[in-house]
Amino acid sequence: MNVVDGTICQICGDSAAGFYCGAYVCEACKKFFIRSLRSKISRDFNPCPSDGQCHVTKETRTQCPQCRYNKCLSFNMYAPGHANVSKDIKHIPCKVCDFPSSGFHYGAITCERCKGFFRRCILDRNIELLGMCRLLKKKRNMCKRCRYLKCLAVGMRYDSE
Secondary structure, eight states: OOOOTTOBOTTTSSBOOEEETTEEEOHHHHHHHHHHHHHOGGGGOOOOTTTTOOOOOTTTTTTOHHHHHHHHHHTTOOOTTOTHHHHHHTTSBOTTTOSBOOEEETTEEEOHHHHHHHHHHHHOTTOOOOOOOOOOGGGTTSOHHHHHHHHHHTTOOGGGO
């Protein structure tokens, strides 16, 4: 699991894997929410033993699926591919260059330009990585080395796409 800048899961408090379905969530809560949507198990949850007042944490997230699902809904989570995805993700800046992001690419929230740059770095093993500079949005193409190192620093990995 790739931790996003120390952000915690809004559902259970574990380390967030990313911004999915409208909320910062860990991999376990993401999968739980998607599984609940797809299988319609949310209708078949056993009644909550605490009248819907369970405290959902990393340790207790499996004890009351009804409260966990309701907490997902309280953050207005939505199904993958929903129309809000592109609108919501643009509010989060690219972790490499601060440009408006387009999604979760190679393990980090990035813009399309940085996603493409990282992909080209992976494909071109002989990339020239010389120089040092301060990476800024307007000058992100100035120093390939710094941009590539920033990609790695924010958690981008070639095996995460």
